[in-house]
Every structure is written in C-alpha cells, then in structure tokens.
Amino acid sequence: MSADILIINGRLFPESGSSDLVDNGFVAIRNGLIVDVGPMTDMTGYETGNLIDARDTLVMPGLINSHCHAAMTLFRGLADDLELAAWLNDHVFPAEARHVSPEMVYWCSKLAAAEMLLSGTTTVADGYFFEDKAARAFCESGLRSVAAHGVIDFPAPGVPDPSRNIEAAARYIGAWRNRDPLVTPAVFAHSPYTCSTETLKKAKMLAEENELLFFVHVAESQIEQSMIRDPWGETPVKHLDALGVLDERTVCVHCVWVDEEDLDILAGRNARVSICPQSHLKLASGYAPLSGMLDRSVKVGLGTDGAASNNGLDLFREMDMCAKLQKVRSLDPVAVKARDVLRMATKAGASVLGFDNRSGAIRKGYLADLVLVDLKKSNLQPFYSPDNLVYAAGGADVRDVIVDGKIVVREGHPLTIDLDETLFQVRKIANHLA
Amino acid sequence: MSADILIINGRLFPESGSSDLVDNGFVAIRNGLIVDVGPMTDMTGYETGNLIDARDTLVMPGLINSHCHAAMTLFRGLADDLELAAWLNDHVFPAEARHVSPEMVYWCSKLAAAEMLLSGTTTVADGYFFEDKAARAFCESGLRSVAAHGVIDFPAPGVPDPSRNIEAAARYIGAWRNRDPLVTPAVFAHSPYTCSTETLKKAKMLAEENELLFFVHVAESQIEQSMIRDPWGETPVKHLDALGVLDERTVCVHCVWVDEEDLDILAGRNARVSICPQSHLKLASGYAPLSGMLDRSVKVGLGTDGAASNNGLDLFREMDMCAKLQKVRSLDPVAVKARDVLRMATKAGASVLGFDNRSGAIRKGYLADLVLVDLKKSNLQPFYSPDNLVYAAGGADVRDVIVDGKIVVREGHPLTIDLDETLFQVRKIANHLA
Numbered sequence: 085m086s087a088d089i090l091i092i093n094g095r096l097f098p099e100s101g102s103s104d105l106v107d108n109g110f111v112a113i114r115n116g117l118i119v120d121v122g123p124m125t126d127m128t129g130y131e132t133g134n135l136i137d138a139r140d141t142l143v144m145p146g147l148i149n150s151h152c153h154a155a156m157t158l159f160r161g162l163a164d165d166l167e168l169a170a171w172l173n174d175h176v177f178p179a180e181a182r183h184v185s186p187e188m189v190y191w192c193s194k195l196a197a198a199e200m201l202l203s204g205t206t207t208v209a210d211g212y213f214f215e216d217k218a219a220r221a222f223c224e225s226g227l228r229s230v231a232a233h234g235v236i237d238f239p240a241p242g243v244p245d246p247s248r249n250i251e252a253a254a255r256y257i258g259a260w261r262n263r264d265p266l267v268t269p270a271v272f273a274h275s276p277y278t279c280s281t282e283t284l285k286k287a288k289m290l291a292e293e294n295e296l297l298f299f300v301h302v303a304e305s306q307i308e309q310s311m312i313r314d315p316w317g318e319t320p321v322k323h324l325d326a327l328g329v330l331d332e333r334t335v336c337v338h339c340v341w342v343d344e345e346d347l348d349i350l351a352g353r354n355a356r357v358s359i360c361p362q363s364h365l366k367l368a369s370g371y372a373p374l375s376g377m378l379d380r381s382v383k384v385g386l387g388t389d390g391a392a393s394n395n396g397l398d399l400f401r402e403m404d405m406c407a408k409l410q411k412v413r414s415l416d417p418v419a420v421k422a423r424d425v426l427r428m429a430t431k432a433g434a435s436v437l438g439f440d441n442r443s444g445a446i447r448k449g450y451l452a453d454l455v456l457v458d459l460k461k462s463n464l465q466p467f468y469s470p471d472n473l474v475y476a477a478g479g480a481d482v483r484d485v486i487v488d489g490k491i492v493v494r495e496g497h498p499l500t501i502d503l504d505e506t507l508f509q510v511r512k513i514a515n516h517l518a
Numbered sequence: 519m520s521a522d523i524l525i526i527n528g529r530l531f532p533e534s535g536s537s538d539l540v541d542n543g544f545v546a547i548r549n550g551l552i553v554d555v556g557p558m559t560d561m562t563g564y565e566t567g568n569l570i571d572a573r574d575t576l577v578m579p580g581l582i583n584s585h586c587h588a589a590m591t592l593f594r595g596l597a598d599d600l601e602l603a604a605w606l607n608d609h610v611f612p613a614e615a616r617h618v619s620p621e622m623v624y625w626c627s628k629l630a631a632a633e634m635l636l637s638g639t640t641t642v643a644d645g646y647f648f649e650d651k652a653a654r655a656f657c658e659s660g661l662r663s664v665a666a667h668g669v670i671d672f673p674a675p676g677v678p679d680p681s682r683n684i685e686a687a688a689r690y691i692g693a694w695r696n697r698d699p700l701v702t703p704a705v706f707a708h709s710p711y712t713c714s715t716e717t718l719k720k721a722k723m724l725a726e727e728n729e730l731l732f733f734v735h736v737a738e739s740q741i742e743q744s745m746i747r748d749p750w751g752e753t754p755v756k757h758l759d760a761l762g763v764l765d766e767r768t769v770c771v772h773c774v775w776v777d778e779e780d781l782d783i784l785a786g787r788n789a790r791v792s793i794c795p796q797s798h799l800k801l802a803s804g805y806a807p808l809s810g811m812l813d814r815s816v817k818v819g820l821g822t823d824g825a826a827s828n829n830g831l832d833l834f835r836e837m838d839m840c841a842k843l844q845k846v847r848s849l850d851p852v853a854v855k856a857r858d859v860l861r862m863a864t865k866a867g868a869s870v871l872g873f874d875n876r877s878g879a880i881r882k883g884y885l886a887d888l889v890l891v892d893l894k895k896s897n898l899q900p901f902y903s904p905d906n907l908v909y910a911a912g913g914a915d916v917r918d919v920i921v922d923g924k925i926v927v928r929e930g931h932p933l934t935i936d937l938d939e940t941l942f943q944v945r946k947i948a949n950h951l952a
Binding site: 113157158160161162164165166167168171195198199202203208212244246340366367368369370371391394395396397398399401404405407408409411414415416417420421422446460463465466467468469471472475476478479481486503506507508509514517 | 555585591594595596598599601602604629632633637667678687740796798799800801802803804805825828829831832835838839841842845846848849850851852853855856896897898899900901902903905906909910912913914915937940941944945948951952
C-alpha cells in the first residue's frame with residue numbers, strides 16, 4: 085500500500101473523550117484523508133515518499149478555531165485596558181475605517197494564518213471585510229477555513245452602501261462556492277444590534293439558499309442586552325429566535341449574557357455556539373455559562389476572537405483559560421474538565437463548523453488535519469495524561485502540522501508562508517497606525 | 519572600557535511604569551551588574567568578548583517568580599480536575615510521601631529551573647522539602663533563587679520528626695548563608711493550619727535572627743478560613759498578626775480569602791504578598807483582591823505555585839491570566855492593566871523578595887538579570903507597546919536569558935543545564951508514579 089505521508093513511532097491521542105493514548109503508533113495519510121491509524125505493531129507495509137518520525141511527539145487532531153477576525157492582527161495591542169465603548173469607538177472602529185483595505189486584509193490574515201498554523205490550529209472560522217482576500221490568504225497558507233463575509237447595516241470597508249450588503253455577500257459566495265476544497269464560504273451578520281431584523285433574515289436566507297453556515301455575534305455584553313431589550317422587550321437570543329434564524333446551521337458567537345430560557349432555546353433549535361473566553365475576560369464581558377450549555381448538549385466550540393481583543397490566536401492557551409475560568413466562576417474545580425475543552429477545540433468545534441464525523445479526531449476516513457506536539461519540551465514533562473495539552477502546553481510546543489494531507493509546518497517552521505515577507509508587509513501597514 | 523557582555527541594537531523596555539521604549543539601545547554588563555544602558559547613539563566604545571546582537575528582539579528585565587514549589591514538576595498533570603481535598607489527600611500528599619527524595623528534589627527542581635529560565639524567569643522564590651537539593655539545582659542552573667526550607671508540624675520528607683523542624687531549617691540556613699551569590703536561603707512555614715502558633719513564631723524568629731525572608735501560605739481557600747476561625751475566632755491574616763509575624767520580611771502567599779481589615783493589616787505591617795492566579799483558578803480557590811492590595815500600595819508579586827496546580831511555570835502566561843482575571847472579576851476592563859502585572863513580575867516582585875533597588879529593571883548598578891524576547895514571532899507583531907508582553911507573548915518567545923551577568927539561555931537553548939539528562943532522570947522517577 086502507498087501513503088502520501090506516513091507518521092510512525094508517535095504517541096497518539098486519537099480523540100478527546102477516549103482517554104486511551106496509543107503509546108507507539110502510526111498514521112497513514114493518502115489524498116488528504118487519514119487512511120489508517122493504530123499501534124505500530126498493527127502497521128502493515130507502506131510505501132511513502134514522506135516518512136515522519138514522530139518519536140518524542142504526541143500526535144493529536146488539529147485544533148479548530150470556531151471564531152476569529154484574522155485580519156485584526158493589525159490591531160493587536162493597539163489599544164488595551166480600555167472600556168469596551170472607548171475601545172471600539174475611539175480606537176478599533178476609526179482604525180478600521182482608515183486602515184482596512186484589500187491589501188491589509190490579505191497580509192494581516194496571512195500573518196494570522198501563520199500564527200494559527202504554528203500553534204496547531206488547522207481550521208479557522210473567520211469573519212471580516214474584504215473576506216475574499218482573507219479566503220485567499222488562508223488557502224494559500226494551507227489553512228482550512230470557513231470564511232464568512234461580514235454583513236452590517238453601516239458603511240463598511242468594501243461595502244460603502246449598506247443597502248447592498250446582502251448583494252456583496254452573495255457575490256462573495258458565488259465566487260468561493262466549490263472553488264477550493266480548503267475554503268467553505270459563509271455569511272456573518274454582525275449582531276442583532278448592528279443589523280436590522282430584515283438584514284438578519286436576508287443574511288440567513290442567503291446562507292440557507294447555499295446550504296452554508298450563518299454566523300452572528302450575540303449576547304456578548306451587558307450593554308447589548310439592554311440595546312435589544314429596550315426596543316424589542318426580549319433577550320438577544322429570543323430576538324433572533326423570533327426571526328426564525330436559529331437552527332443547526334447557525335453559529336451564535338459569544339453567548340455570555342444568556343439566561344436559562346435562552347439556553348433552552350439554543351438547545352431546542354440545535355443552534356451551534358462559539359465562545360471566546362480570553363476575549364470575554366479582556367473586554368470584561370463576563371463568563372459564558374458553559375456548564376449550562378454542555379448540560380443541554382449544545383454543541384460549543386472554542387474561538388480566539390480577533391487579536392485586538394485577546395491578543396493572540398493560540399487555542400492551547402484558550403483551552404487552558406476556558407477550563408480554569410469555569411472552575412473559579414463556580415468555585416468548583418471539577419466544573420469543566422481538561423477533556424471537555426479538548427473536545428470543544430477538536431470534535432465539537434468540527435461539529436459547530438459543519439464537519440461532523442469528518443474532522444476533529446484521528447480516525448480512518450477523516451480529514452488529515454493533524455498536529456505533532458514536541459514532548460521533549462521542559463514544560464510538558466512528565467506527561468501522565470492528555471490533560472497536559474490543556475494545562476501545560478502552549479502553541480509553541482507544536483512541532484509539525486499537517487492540513488488536508490499536506491505538511492504545512494515542519495520543526496516549528498511554516499512551509500507554506502513566507503513569514504519574513506509577511507512580517508515586512510504587516511509592519512509596513514502598521515507603521516501608518518503607530 | 520570593557521564589558522563582559524555587550525548587548526547592542528535591541529529595542530529596550532528598561533522597566534515597567536516607564537512607558538518609554540528605547541527603539542535602538544544597548545546594555546553593558548560587567549561583574550554581574552548592569553554598568554551602562556541607553557540608546558545606541560549614546561554608546562561609547564566598549565571592548566567585549568561577548569557581543570549580543572539584539573536586533574529584532576526586545577530587551578527587558580528578567581521575570582521574578584515570587585512563589586514556586588519547583589520539585590513538584592514531578593506531579594505536573596498527575597491529578598487534574600479534582601476537589602482540593604481529594605487532590606491533596608488522595609494524590610499529592612501520598613505521592614509526596616512515597617516519591618519525595620533528595621534525588622527527586624534535585625532533578626525535578628532542575629527541570630523546573632530549565633522551564634523557568636527558558637521562559638524568561640531569572641529569579642525564583644522556592645519552598646519545599648530537601649531544599650538544599652533544590653538550592654543546589656538552582657545555582658548549578660544559573661537561576662537566582664530565594665530558596666526556603668519548609669517547616670510543617672507533620673512528619674515530612676527529610677524531617678520525619680516534626681519536633682525537629684526548626685532545627686532542620688536552622689541547619690539548612692547555616693549551610694547556605696553566604697555560600698553562593700545566586701542563593702539566598704529563607705524559611706517557609708507551611709500555613710497557619712498546619713503549623714502551631716509556637717512553630718510559626720519560632721520559624722519567624724529563625725528567619726529574623728538571620729535577617730532572612732519568612733514565607734507562609736495564608737488565606738488560600740475558604741476551608742482554611744473556617745479552619746482558623748473555628749479555634750481562634752479570627753481570620754488567618756489576623757491570626758498571624760496576633761502572633762507578631764507580619765512585617766516587611768514576611769511574604770504572605772495567596773491571600774485569596776482576605777477581607778478589607780486583613781488588607782489594612784497587611785498594608786499597615788508592610789508585609790509582602792505573592793499571588794498565584796492560575797493556581798487559584800485551577801484549584802477554584804477564588805480571586806485574590808488584587809485591586810484592594812494595589813490601592814493600599816501593598817507590594818505584591820506574581821507566582822506560579824508548583825506545576826501540580828498550574829500546570830506550568832511560565833510567568834508570561836501568569837501575567838496574562840492575572841490581568842484578564844481581575845478585569846472579568848470586576849466586569850471592568852480597566853481594573854488591572856498590563857503595566858500593573860508587568861510591574862508585579864519585575865520591580866514589585868524584586869521588592870517582595872528583598873531585592874529593592876537592585877533587581878527588576880534595566881538600570882545602572884542593578885543585577886544583570888535580563889531577557890531578550892524574539893520580536894520576529896508571528897504572535898508578537900505588530901508590536902505597538904509593551905502590553906504585548908502581557909497579552910500576546912509567551913515564555914516560548916524568549917530567545918536569550920542572562921542571569922547575574924552570565925548567558926544561561928541562547929537562541930532558546932539552555933547553556934547551563936543538560937536538558938536531555940534532566941528529562942531522562944525525571945522520566946525515570948515519573949515511571950514509578952504512573
């Protein structure tokens with residue numbers, strides 16, 4: 085038999101939930117898929133041009149970032165430690181109005197792609213302006229993406245006339261639908277407080293007509309709650325539900341200020357959720373009620389949000405923060421476990437993004453999106469259990485990354501991205517801001 | 519003029535609080551001290567055998583970990599996601615009783631030293647059993663330490679007869695006092711609930727006689743609060759105060775469950791504090807009232823605690839977590855700022871550990887404990903301000919480390935520690951546990 089890539093001698097962590105590590109295992113990859121996996125003793129003869137010796141590494145599923153605004157790497161650290169309103173109105177929005185351009189989105193999304201791949205993320209759900217440039221940056225970088233075109237009822241970069249926002253999204257979808265196996269287009273309506281009911285419904289309809297995902301920020305802050313309650317007399321989640329836009333192809337991002345009824349609605353509609361704990365902390369939005377979601381079997385993924393509000397795109401760090409935060413929130417160290425957040429960043433994240441039973445685990449027939457973690461790092465020893473991936477590992481411990489059956493990071497170096505050129509271009513754009 | 523080490527062309531962040539970065543600067547080091555620092559344009563001719571080109575790096579003060587149990591790296595990830603009592607009684611204490619030996623403390627402290635140096639920590643305050651082995655591991659590794667001998671009223675590794683615990687600590691101090699410039703011995707009384715009032719007073723007296731620091735865990739958990747309140751009718755802090763052990767040479771570790779009066783006492787006595795946010799989160803202890811401490815000008819440092827309850831020793835990650843946690847706790851994004859936690863991990867930490875005006879900043883006459891952060895990392899660009907050190911950097915972004923005027927890490931590799939041998943020895947010990 086032949087394999088495009090054959091990984092041997094690795095410690096395998098095939099999926100979260102199964103606590104069993106395979107001490108010495110192999111993975112065979114062909115045509116972008118995992119074709120075989122198991123202990124070395126079960127491996128039959130393979131011919132391959134690409135043998136990876138995974139000794140002293142842990143082979144695990146690639147991480148899935150279910151919410152990001154990749155191009156916002158440009159605004160990383162531009163304005164920290166501020167009130168949300170001041171941060172948005174005095175810094176982020178003006179900087180976006182002045183500096184977001186097709187070129188900016190392309191290069192800053194490429195920087196984000198580098199940061200994500202190097203830290204073990206193999207799939208990202210992104211949403212921004214000029215999203216075609218982001219999609220191009222992702223697929224050139226070899227990063228799998230669900231790349232969503234932003235819809236908002238304000239003049240936006242690339243869509244100066246908000247009355248044409250749905251049209252612009254439709255054009256984007258037409259251009260990217262079935263264009264590249266790495267890119268799935270989608271629609272991102274900004275939020276119930278920046279989109280009219282009409283816009284929300286039309287955006288969802290556009291997504292449905294194309295059988296694509298519909299994203300929306302919802303219930304992020306306490307202020308948003310009152311912005312919806314005052315005119316509509318309901319919570320942001322109930323507002324969306326009344327519009328009929330909540331279903332299994334809708335991803336509700338944030339869901340911090342949701343009550344028990346909201347959680348019941350999300351569960352009842354089988355809507356998907358993405359939470360971004362570090363962004364919620366840094367902007368002091370609050371704590372998403374994760375236990376309440378998991379108790380209801382709501383499918384919840386983990387997102388980094390944009391680098392302006394995090395300020396990094398490392399999902400290992402996000403997992404750590406997520407588990408710890410939920411413990412202290414409830415003063416219960418058992419509240420959310422390492423394996424829960426590992427699932428959120430892999431299998432559950434895959435499910436949120438429409439890759440059910442295709443991604444998020446190392447199984448025969450699954451997409452070949454894999455990460456090799458360097459177990460020789462001083463911060464990862466001893467390695468008694470996969471819990472170390474949450475509480476001790478960081479993105480910098482990632483050695484090799486494979487996406488869609490192609491090696492994109494080797495020994496900590498990106499093979500698909502010219503990092504020097506990318507940094508040069510991003511710095512050039514950043515110099516205009518500083 | 520001659521310099522043992524001359525750092526040139528670096529971006530300098532001389533100290534927290536001064537927001538000014540020097541865009542292109544130099545640092546000259548001789549006899550373990552910083553002898554000159556400034557912009558390149560001010561540099562006079564230096565002869566040196568050790569020129570470090572710091573282009574594309576940020577040169578900053580080394581980080582100061584004000585609370586650690588280094589040898590507990592052995593227990594990293596051994597038992598996660600458990601109730602505090604189950605964690606301690608069913609896992610940590612039995613494992614310690616069986617596996618703590620002089621050899622274990624030596625090798626596992628060396629692993630911790632590697633992890634700390636590689637992630638930019640240049641000084642650690644440690645407390646454990648067989649502390650002479652820890653002190654030896656630290657000074658061989660070139661890591662500056664305040665190494666405190668543990669005192670507890672139970673049979674402990676190395677001190678099977680608790681009635682001789684003060685005697686054992688005194689012997690340790692005699693052995694390490696003025697022995698090595700990198701090691702300052704100290705006394706660590708475990709806590710008010712594991713040490714009698716007599717033991718607490720004697721331990722403090724021993725420290726005072728030698729003009730050394732006295733550490734004590736205090737007010738870590740809600741349970742501890744009731745363990746002290748029931749017999750003594752007072753809070754843990756008031757209990758210690760009544761014994762007369764709180765002063766500027768006492769470091770109170772944790773201080774999570776402290777009320778306003780306790781904070782006033784800590785401030786009034788000029789006692790020092792070390793908080794360990796990640797450990798407080800993971801064990802669901804709660805939130806230390808940091809703003810209340812800073813408002814009272816209490817000197818507060820940042821600690822990682824042991825790797826069993828964190829599970830890493832990366833102070834960059836600890837800074838990030840600390841700032842973010844305080845924001846969400848108060849739902850105020852301005853609550854604790856990046857520069858506040860940078861100060862805690864540098865200048866304030868130095869002050870907590872008795873290095874006032876000698877460490878924690880890049881100034882003439884200060885100890886030459888420095889870190890070079892690699893600014894070419896994708897997660898650190900753009901770099902508008904030192905806030906990135908808190909919200910975007912991780913220990914893995916550290917390129918070079920200098921302690922006491924000696925290069926201990928170069929290009930991410932430890933020069934003073936045989937990491938392969940250390941990992942081999944630690945794994946050998948860990949195999950008995952797993």
